Amino acid sequence: MNDEASGSTPILQMQDIRKAYGSVRVLEDVSLELGAGEVRCLAGENGSGKSTLIKVLSGVVRADAGQVRLHGRRLSSDPMAAIAAGLSVIYQDFSLFPNLSVWENIGFLRSVTCEDVFHRRGARRRLAVDTLRRMQVDIDPDTPVEMLPVASKQLVAIARALANQARIIVMDEPTTALTRSEVAHLLDIVETLKKDGVSFLFVSHKIEEVFAVCDTVTVLRDGSVVMEGPIGAFDAGRLVEAMTGRSVDSQRLPREQSPPQPPFLEVSGLGRRGEFVDVNLALRPGEIVSVVGLLGSGRTELAQTLFGYMKPDAGRIEIDGKPVAFGDQTSAIAHGIAYVPEDRLTEGLFLSQSIADNITVSSLGKSTSFGILGAAALLQRARAAVQNLRIKTPDVTPAVATLSGGNQQRVVLARWMEHDPKLLILNGPTVGVDVGSKRDIHELLVSLSRSGTSVMVVTDDIPEAIALSDRILVMVRGRITASFDAAAVDEDTLYNEVIREDRT
Amino acid sequence: MSPLARIVATPQGIVFLVAVLFALVLGFLNPAFFTPSTLLDLARNGLVTGIFALSVMLVLASGGIDVSHTAIGAFAMYATMKIVLGIDMDLPIIAYFAVAAIIGAGLGLINGVLIGGLGLNTLIVTLGTLSFFRGALLTFLGTTYITSVPREVIDFSRTILIRIENGVGQMVSLPASFLVLVAITIALSIVMNFTMFGRKVYAIGGSEEAAQRIGIRIKRVKVLIYVIAGAIAGLAGMTHVTLSRMANPFDLVGMELNVIAAVVLGGARITGGHGTVLGTLLGVFVITMINTTLLMAGVPSYWQKFVIGCLIILGTGLPIVFDRLAKYRRRMARPLNA
Numbered sequence: 001m002n003d004e005a006s007g008s009t010p011i012l013q014m015q016d017i018r019k020a021y022g023s024v025r026v027l028e029d030v031s032l033e034l035g036a037g038e039v040r041c042l043a044g045e046n047g048s049g050k051s052t053l054i055k056v057l058s059g060v061v062r063a064d065a066g067q068v069r070l071h072g073r074r075l076s077s078d079p080m081a082a083i084a085a086g087l088s089v090i091y092q093d094f095s096l097f098p099n100l101s102v103w104e105n106i107g108f109l110r111s112v113t114c115e116d117v118f119h120r121r122g123a124r125r126r127l128a129v130d131t132l133r134r135m136q137v138d139i140d141p142d143t144p145v146e147m148l149p150v151a152s153k154q155l156v157a158i159a160r161a162l163a164n165q166a167r168i169i170v171m172d173e174p175t176t177a178l179t180r181s182e183v184a185h186l187l188d189i190v191e192t193l194k195k196d197g198v199s200f201l202f203v204s205h206k207i208e209e210v211f212a213v214c215d216t217v218t219v220l221r222d223g224s225v226v227m228e229g230p231i232g233a234f235d236a237g238r239l240v241e242a243m244t245g246r247s248v249d250s251q252r253l254p255r256e257q258s259p260p261q262p263p264f265l266e267v268s269g270l271g272r273r274g275e276f277v278d279v280n281l282a283l284r285p286g287e288i289v290s291v292v293g294l295l296g297s298g299r300t301e302l303a304q305t306l307f308g309y310m311k312p313d314a315g316r317i318e319i320d321g322k323p324v325a326f327g328d329q330t331s332a333i334a335h336g337i338a339y340v341p342e343d344r345l346t347e348g349l350f351l352s353q354s355i356a357d358n359i360t361v362s363s364l365g366k367s368t369s370f371g372i373l374g375a376a377a378l379l380q381r382a383r384a385a386v387q388n389l390r391i392k393t394p395d396v397t398p399a400v401a402t403l404s405g406g407n408q409q410r411v412v413l414a415r416w417m418e419h420d421p422k423l424l425i426l427n428g429p430t431v432g433v434d435v436g437s438k439r440d441i442h443e444l445l446v447s448l449s450r451s452g453t454s455v456m457v458v459t460d461d462i463p464e465a466i467a468l469s470d471r472i473l474v475m476v477r478g479r480i481t482a483s484f485d486a487a488a489v490d491e492d493t494l495y496n497e498v499i500r501e502d503r504t
Numbered sequence: 505m506s507p508l509a510r511i512v513a514t515p516q517g518i519v520f521l522v523a524v525l526f527a528l529v530l531g532f533l534n535p536a537f538f539t540p541s542t543l544l545d546l547a548r549n550g551l552v553t554g555i556f557a558l559s560v561m562l563v564l565a566s567g568g569i570d571v572s573h574t575a576i577g578a579f580a581m582y583a584t585m586k587i588v589l590g591i592d593m594d595l596p597i598i599a600y601f602a603v604a605a606i607i608g609a610g611l612g613l614i615n616g617v618l619i620g621g622l623g624l625n626t627l628i629v630t631l632g633t634l635s636f637f638r639g640a641l642l643t644f645l646g647t648t649y650i651t652s653v654p655r656e657v658i659d660f661s662r663t664i665l666i667r668i669e670n671g672v673g674q675m676v677s678l679p680a681s682f683l684v685l686v687a688i689t690i691a692l693s694i695v696m697n698f699t700m701f702g703r704k705v706y707a708i709g710g711s712e713e714a715a716q717r718i719g720i721r722i723k724r725v726k727v728l729i730y731v732i733a734g735a736i737a738g739l740a741g742m743t744h745v746t747l748s749r750m751a752n753p754f755d756l757v758g759m760e761l762n763v764i765a766a767v768v769l770g771g772a773r774i775t776g777g778h779g780t781v782l783g784t785l786l787g788v789f790v791i792t793m794i795n796t797t798l799l800m801a802g803v804p805s806y807w808q809k810f811v812i813g814c815l816i817i818l819g820t821g822l823p824i825v826f827d828r829l830a831k832y833r834r835r836m837a838r839p840l841n842a
Contacts, residue, residue: 060717079716079717079719080719083718083719089717091717094714095711095713095714095717095718096711096714097706097707097710097711097714097715097777098710098711098777099706099709099710099776099777099778100703100706100707100710100777104703108703108707108718109718109719111700111703112700112718112719112720113719116700117699117700117701118698118699118700119697119698119699119700119702119703121698160718273835273836273838273839274835274838
């Protein structure tokens with residue numbers, strides 16, 4: 001455990017923070033401390049008040065009561081003051097400038113805090129190069145940020161904070177978009193910086209990471225701190241229980257074995273240049289099949305090919321024993337295939353439109369008579385769907401943007417359920433969804449599959465695959481390399497199979 | 505990538521190539537085209553468009569759009585003439601430009617306050633102020649041509665930088681007001697590349713939310729953007745007077761889409777974050793060349809619009825098509841076994 005963390009004065013103190021929006025109390029007397037070189041996890045489900053606490057900390061939102069102290073001095077509610085005092089928040093979207101080069105992004109924050117009048121190209125570029133070297137990261141400083149992969153963007157965002165001499169770095173769900181090896185690299189960097197006395201506040205709900213990197217943990221639930229202390233004092237079960245307020249079984253979901261049936265969709269020798277090759281699989285009604293692989297293993301491309309987004313270069317797809325060739329996703333939909341995309345925010349939802357519109361938009365034909373839409377029928381369908389999928393909302397009229405991540409994912413599901421699909425393909429169905437909702441979504445999928453739908457899940461979340469599926473296929477570098485019965489495989493075996501690429 | 509492919513992969517590259525092709529065809533049809541006098545002619549004809557374009561580039565780089573610049577130019581031009589004639593004093597020509605720039609900056613401030621201060625949509629605001637400024641000009645300042653421009657303006661407009669005889673024995677000259685464009689080009693290049701203000705413009709154009717989060721005072725930067733853009737538009741208006749030697753309140757307004765087209769052809773993106781001074785001048789040069797030469801060749805003026813429309817679609821569409829094609833080729837070049 002870290003000595004400084006428990007010793008003398010903490011560099012960051014938040015005391016009795018209170019915040020309410022209207023009559024809704026978001027934070028109630030929340031206190032939190034952070035010592036030099038300490039890595040603290042701020043854990044909590046969506047809607048527990050984590051984001052609001054971060055906004056209070058970074059000065060974006062003013063607290064109704066309580067105070068934030070940095071190095072013992074009271075911090076006014078102003079983003080610039082927080083940044084100048086050495087506090088940097090790395091948001092989930094990284095907040096970089098896509099059009100500017102890596103070095104300019106890294107140096108920009110420093111230039112702003114120094115109130116530079118002139119653009120000091122030489123000095124800022126050197127600063128960026130030095131910072132990247134200090135982090136032992138190999139990124140070309142002259143590339144525009146828009147050309148970088150997600151993991152590199154994350155590192156650039158950290159470099160930007162460090163270049164501004166940040167002593168406290170707050171990271172909002174830093175690993176959501178990263179693969180396992182990238183996460184490992186990130187955690188290494190955190191470990192190194194920690195030795196220099198940089199403190200981290202990790203906002204996360206991924207239990208494994210909390211244990212891998214944090215010294216201490218603060219758990220928020222419904223706006224109050226429910227648990228706090230060194231990580232050694234907890235185990236995963238207690239942490240999850242503290243977050244959700246109920247004990248969630250992380251084991252495999254119970255299910256009845258459905259009788260073997262002929263496959264709905266069968267694929268043989270399917271290949272697409274540079275992405276996947278020689279894929280054979282069969283998806284049966286009443287069965288959940290997971291395809292587990294790292295980012296870039298071809299898992300997403302395979303799913304998208306089955307949905308007609310992309311055309312295969314080789315092999316054949318058969319539905320109910322008859323060969324098919326999808327021209328585009330419309331013909332896949334016509335064959336009863338539904339696809340819930342990876343990034344529900346950008347690919348699947350109309351965020352500013354109502355829940356009802358989002359649920360019914362792709363099945364308007366069902367409520368049309370003589371070419372005229374029946375508004376009442378649409379509403380009724382939406383209400384029924386909200387109830388079936390347990391979407392937490394007072395009504396179907398608010399915009400989807402007002403829902404939490406788990407509930408947004410359910411809206412996407414609801415939309416596809418309106419088609420009564422025969423095959424449902426889900427890509428990363430619980431990315432960015434908290435532990436409690438994750439369980440709910442899994443239960444939903446199991447009951448759906450038992451009612452006779454084929455379900456295919458594409459994921460890199462190994463516990464999810466085990467909890468959810470009947471059969472697990474492992475994809476490495478575009479090939480299906482292994483197949484397991486989900487009831488008979490353990491996490492370690494599966495993990496080792498998935499990362500085989502990294503070791504060779 | 506081959507050099508040709510690399511040129512074709514950017515909007516500026518396409519525009520440049522089309523310009524070269526166009527010039528070659530014209531040169532083939534009319535050998536007199538490839539003479540220095542043509543260049544002077546183009547420089548002179550593109551002068552006002554060029555100054556306006558630099559003002560618009562600044563706004564586009566920040567992620568906004570400004571259609572009111574021509575109205576600002578016309579207002580500043582006419583108001584300056586009214587003021588100078590009203591006070592009836594001998595002023596150096598530089599003072600005329602200063603007054604026009606200040607009036608332009610003042611009108612730009614109105615845009616800036618509405619857009620930066622109140623956070624309104626740039627297109628809606630500038631559409632409104634386009635009509636507002638023009639209406640104010642015609643209603644309150646007058647609708648008559650001012651033909652009796654002061655002596656200083658006449659003198660300045662007679663000052664010639666270069667004079668060349670063209671193929672048919674006419675004298676082609678480059679007026680001193682070309683220096684206004686040169687000065688603005690240099691000043692804006694410095695601002696965009698060597699001051700934090702300029703970099704903040706690109707940053708805001710790249711991601712406004714990110715800019716706010718790292719503590720850039722967005723409102724302040726935006727107000728300043730529109731003030732500067734207004735001042736440049738004012739200078740464009742004044743330059744127009746020195747070229748035509750009269751102030752016509754009906755001039756200028758109507759060319760704003762032409763100006764925006766030039767800026768977009770020069771590589772600025774309507775979505776913000778991109779745009780360079782030199783690219784913009786290239787865009788202006790191409791548009792001016794097409795307009796001027798088609799006119800010289802006796803082609804009806806509707807054709808100019810048609811050709812420019814094609815160029816905009818080609819210039820913005822072809823790079824995307826080539827990009828897709830290159831990606832497809834790269835994929836097909838891979839072996840089938842992943």
